[in-house]
Amino acid sequence: MSLGGKVAVVTGAAKGIGKAIAEIFLQNGAKVVLLDVDEPAGKSLKYDLDQQFGEDRSLFMKCSVESDEDIKAALQSTVDIFGSIDILCNNAGILKEDDWEKTISINLGGVIRMTYTALEHMNKRSGGQGGVVVNTSSVAGLDPLLSCPAYSATKHGVVAFTRAMAAASSASEYGIRFNVICPVRVQTDFFSSVSQNFGRFSHLLGALQKSSERALDPSEVAECVLDLVMDEMKNGETVLLSQSGKKYVTFPQNLW
Numbered sequence: 265m266s267l268g269g270k271v272a273v274v275t276g277a278a279k280g281i282g283k284a285i286a287e288i289f290l291q292n293g294a295k296v297v298l299l300d301v302d303e304p305a306g307k308s309l310k311y312d313l314d315q316q317f318g319e320d321r322s323l324f325m326k327c328s329v330e331s332d333e334d335i336k337a338a339l340q341s342t343v344d345i346f347g348s349i350d351i352l353c354n355n356a357g358i359l360k361e362d363d364w365e366k367t368i369s370i371n372l373g374g375v376i377r378m379t380y381t382a383l384e385h386m387n388k389r390s391g392g393q394g395g396v397v398v399n400t401s402s403v404a405g406l407d408p409l410l411s412c413p414a415y416s417a418t419k420h421g422v423v424a425f426t427r428a429m430a431a432a433s434s435a436s437e438y439g440i441r442f443n444v445i446c447p448v449r450v451q452t453d454f455f456s457s458v459s460q461n462f463g464r465f466s467h468l469l470g471a472l473q474k475s476s477e478r479a480l481d482p483s484e485v486a487e488c489v490l491d492l493v494m495d496e497m498k499n500g501e502t503v504l505l506s507q508s509g510k511k512y513v514t515f516p517q518n519l520w
């Protein structure tokens with residue numbers, strides 16, 4: 265899939281990995297809709313992107329992935345202004361073990377909420393043009409981290425939801441591919457606040473030390489997302505992204 269003229273929606277786009285995904289899509293010719301709850305950071309990024317790519321290439325909208333109302337309004341505005349939704353990156357996420365219900369609501373609920381509403385615009389069976397969804401999980405979505413059980417559960421959920429949606433979409437002829445990335449630690453603001461957010465398991469944070477040799481750069485994650493968007497053969501893939509590169513994860517088959 266060439267990105268020229270395509271329209272991408274990215275959640276959690278104001279900073280970190282989402283920002284890097286938005287930038288690589290713009291560099292490759294797409295129009296990008298930046299969705300985030302952080303309005304100052306979103307507006308500031310939009311200003312910077314306007315200087316680099318032109319004002320007509322991106323939109324910023326304040327949108328919480330916890331809010332059906334925000335999501336519906338943002339996706340309808342996307343279609344009204346840019347004409348379609350071709351690419352969706354469900355990337356927004358938090359880690360607050362002491363507020364695990366919010367962590368579930370954003371990390372897993374947000375992915376499901378956003379996906380189901382986007383399907384109404386993208387699904388070929390309801391007049392859409394098809395496209396591709398790439399979700400941001402984590403290594404914690406494959407190998408649970410002992411210091412953050414709730415976060416790990418949400419990220420396992422994102423992997424499962426993506427794989428099930430890939431199969432459901434193919435079987436229903438929606439024309440939409442679904443893939444998920446599972447990065448190890450990435451150098452973003454996520455880690456500047458995360459250490460305060462472990463609640464009852466903060467004493468176990470040191471047990472993760474071995475995994476912290478080199479944090480990935482957000483651009484490395486964005487390149488992996490770009491590959492999954494552009495390669496039309498990729499559907500239902502789970503990609504582990506670590507310091508040694510990317511690895512396509514395989515799961516047991518025919519269990520029942």
Ligand SMILES: NC(=O)c1ccc[n+]([C@@H]2O[C@H](COP(=O)([O-])OP(=O)(O)OC[C@H]3O[C@@H](n4cnc5c(N)ncnc54)[C@H](O)[C@@H]3O)[C@@H](O)[C@H]2O)c1
Nearest residue numbers: 276279280281301302328329356357402449450452453454
């Ligand atoms: N940084 C890492 O080490 C790492 C590793 C693996 C996976 N991840 C995942 O990558 C994703 C992005 O994380 P990051 O490292 O860029 O973090 P970040 O904190 O830099 O960025 C996350 C963005 O999500 C936004 N956000 C938070 N709640 C939101 C909501 N309700 N609605 C919309 N936007 C919301 C924030 O305002 C922020 O801009 C997350 O899903 C995270 O779990 C991060």
Ligand SMILES: CCCCC[C@H](O)/C=C/C=C\C=C\C=C\[C@@H](O)[C@@H](O)CCCC(=O)O
Nearest residue numbers: 402403404448449455459469472473475476
């Ligand atoms: C700390 C776990 C958060 C999980 C976020 C992400 O999805 C996955 C990251 C993968 C690897 C984690 C590495 C952990 C590194 C440790 O060094 C840890 O001590 C860093 C904690 C941050 C801090 O500011 O102390």
